Amino acid sequence: MIIAIDGPAAAGKGTLARRLAAHFGYPHLDTGALYRAVARRLLEAGGDPADADAALAAARLVTADELDDPRLRDEAVGRATSIVSAHPAVRAALLDFQRRFAHAGPGAVLDGRDIGTVVCPDAGAKLFVTASPEARAARRAKELRDRGVPAIDARVLQDIKERDARDSSRSAAPLAQAADAYVLDTTQLDPDGALAAALAYIATRET
Numbered sequence: 001m002i003i004a005i006d007g008p009a010a011a012g013k014g015t016l017a018r019r020l021a022a023h024f025g026y027p028h029l030d031t032g033a034l035y036r037a038v039a040r041r042l043l044e045a046g047g048d049p050a051d052a053d054a055a056l057a058a059a060r061l062v063t064a065d066e067l068d069d070p071r072l073r074d075e076a077v078g079r080a081t082s083i084v085s086a087h088p089a090v091r092a093a094l095l096d097f098q099r100r101f102a103h104a105g106p107g108a109v110l111d112g113r114d115i116g117t118v119v120c121p122d123a124g125a126k127l128f129v130t131a132s133p134e135a136r137a138a139r140r141a142k143e144l145r146d147r148g149v150p151a152i153d154a155r156v157l158q159d160i161k162e163r164d165a166r167d168s169s170r171s172a173a174p175l176a177q178a179a180d181a182y183v184l185d186t187t188q189l190d191p192d193g194a195l196a197a198a199l200a201y202i203a204t205r206e207t
């Protein structure tokens with residue numbers, strides 16, 4: 001079964017995706033890391049994220065083994081990522097890799113913004129993971145502080161709101177809830193609670 005997980009920034013997509021992948025023994029692809037790798041390459045080369053040709057050139061160079069690079073998590077990279085990922089040519093360049101990953105074995109878990117809508121519209125289970133902007137900003141700020149990066153909740157909240165607005169309003173594969181997705185609001189849930197709710201939903205899809 002392909003499990004598609006979409007939602008806004010810091011909603012808990014990755015945490016849930018990793019746990020579901022471990023539970024079912026499926027491989028997991030963090031598709032945000034693909035787009036982050038494009039942005040990081042572009043910034044490193046001194047390119048402008050708004051330049052579609054430069055972004056496409058960076059997208060063509062991205063390989064699977066740079067997806068664990070901790071530098072992809074920098075907030076500057078996150079901001080540039082939502083600009084490079086709005087270029088249709090960049091999205092098209094990454095589509096094939098994502099679809100091949102999804103269909104390579106008996107199952108897979110992919111998380112991102114457009115998995116249930118564009119990458120895998122045929123996924124057996126689709127989750128739209130969300131949480132209040134304030135809860136998401138507090139989680140992301142804590143994550144940054146844990147990594148030794150000074151972070152102010154209010155500033156992180158503003159960044160997250162800007163990124164969500166850009167991701168939702170772009171014309172190419174915007175962040176959107178698939179009509180047949182199960183909405184999982186994690187504002188009041190810890191990762192164990194989110195996993196339990198997701199497993200209960202997936203069980204209804206297996207029968």
Ligand code: CDP
Pocket residue numbers: 008009010011031032033035036078081082083085086111112113114115163167
């Ligand atoms: O971890 P967080 O939710 O903050 O972000 P991410 O999943 O790493 O994604 C970073 C950015 O990549 C998002 O803000 C989107 O602009 C873009 N992205 C996308 O356009 N499509 C995807 N399938 C995944 C990410």
Ligand code: CDP
Pocket residue numbers: 007008009010011012013014015016139140143186189190191192194
């Ligand atoms: O992938 P995404 O950006 O949607 O979020 P994440 O990286 O899975 O989660 C962001 C942060 O929120 C992490 O530090 C998680 O430990 C935390 N989290 C949480 O507090 N409660 C949840 N139900 C899920 C995640």
